[in-house]
Amino acid sequence: MDFKLSEREELLRKSTREFAESEITPKIEAMEETGEFPVDLLKPMAKLGITGIIAPPEYGGVGLGYLARTIVLEELGRVCAAIPMSMQVHHMAIAALKDFGTEEQKKKYIPPLAHGETMGCVAVTEPSGGSDVLGMQATAALKGDKWILNGRKCFITNSHTSAYWLVIVRTGEGPKGLSAFIVEKDAPGAKTGRVEHKFGLRGSNTGELVFDNCEIPKENILGQEGGGLGVALKTVSESGRTGMAATALGILQACYEEAGKFASERVLYGKPIAALQAISFYMAEIYTELDICRLLCYRASWMKDQNMRFDTESAMAKSYTCDAAARCAKKAVEIHGAYGIMKEYKVQRLLRDAMVTISAGGTGEIGKVVLGRAALAPFQKKG
Ligand SMILES: Cc1cc2nc3c(=O)[nH]c(=O)nc-3n(C[C@H](O)[C@H](O)[C@H](O)COP(=O)(O)OP(=O)(O)OC[C@H]3O[C@@H](n4cnc5c(N)ncnc54)[C@H](O)[C@@H]3O)c2cc1C
The missing domain is CATH 2.40.110.10 (Butyryl-CoA Dehydrogenase, subunit A, domain 2)
Structure with missing residues (x-):
């Protein structure tokens, strides 16, 4: 077993992080105000290979796999989860065309999507x-x-x-x-x-x-x-659930960073609140959830890249990570005290964003229906 990312994946993480921090951060306030997706980011994201990450090179894409996609969505989500939310659905459209399209359909529709000329x-x-x-x-x-x-x-x-x-x-x-x-x-x-x-x-x-x-x-x-039905199920299960999970993973990473920074800077009783055991326990829970979710998300994407069946693993990654992001965002808000609900602090946005990931791409309950079926399958009588 190898949990190490390749040099290429690490580089992709670094370049996406730099892009998200420098190009997306200045747009967050306008997105929050208007509720509009900044379409002017499409071209720069195409340049970095984000729009066409899973599109095959013969149709204008970069031909990377789902693990690379998860890393990219996670890094975008760490800064602003609205962007990977839209990107992951854009990737779903590319995946459906790639899996079910005729040669003419692939040639006509995938390149403009991969090049960020429009969205799907x-x-x-x-x-x-x-x-x-x-x-x-x-x-x-x-x-x-x-x-x-x-x-x-x-x-x-x-x-x-x-x-x-x-x-x-x-x-x-x-x-x-x-x-x-x-x-x-x-x-x-x-x-x-x-x-x-x-x-x-x-x-x-x-x-x-x-x-x-x-x-x-x-x-x-x-x-x-x-x-x-087959088009919908394959596309939602493979690309939708892994995409939503990766978006929520980015939110979780941001919760960890925001809560950790605040706990180390906020001084009460003459010491940073990180010294309070209750706060360090909250941090321990967020830290552990982040690790569990990263393993679930990376495993599901890796299985897709290995051409393995992974519908159970994608449902598990989606339902667990989206729920965990909401739980941890609530803890991160609580660590901030009253500051946590003020607009100037990122954690309130993380909580709102995490809540929206729960129903999008199939609700938590539907995720559990899929997982309940998988959990009980070995015990069902045949015939
Ligand atoms: C931000 C966002 C983006 C979205 N993007 C897309 C998109 O791009 N394309 C698209 O097609 N859809 C999209 N959706 C829709 C999303 O897939 C649906 O919201 C979701 O499938 C649930 O459908 P519903 O909202 O109609 O809830 P309902 O299906 O009406 O469910 C209501 C409640 O009943 C529960 N429930 C339903 N069935 C069961 C069951 N069998 N067992 C237990 N509980 C059950 C649900 O979990 C939920 O709690 C998006 C939703 C959101 C919030």
């Missing part, structure tokens, strides 16, 4: 309930050489900043009645709806996509007709 989004959730994927009601019907889409998707990350939307809708009955499509934002009848105003991850754009007799070419189906 993946739209599954509807007002009828995100956990109940089969309850979705948006439809597509083939009419001549066009698919006609009708319906509405909600809570979609990058909805208003993406030119390419990967959308799962109904083309028939039951689990085999879902299909995936590539919709270009300017397609006739494709519209963006409301923008959501979230209390956390403010700089990550979340909103609605509306399809009103939206016409797309017949060849814009992604994968097989009826294969939409």
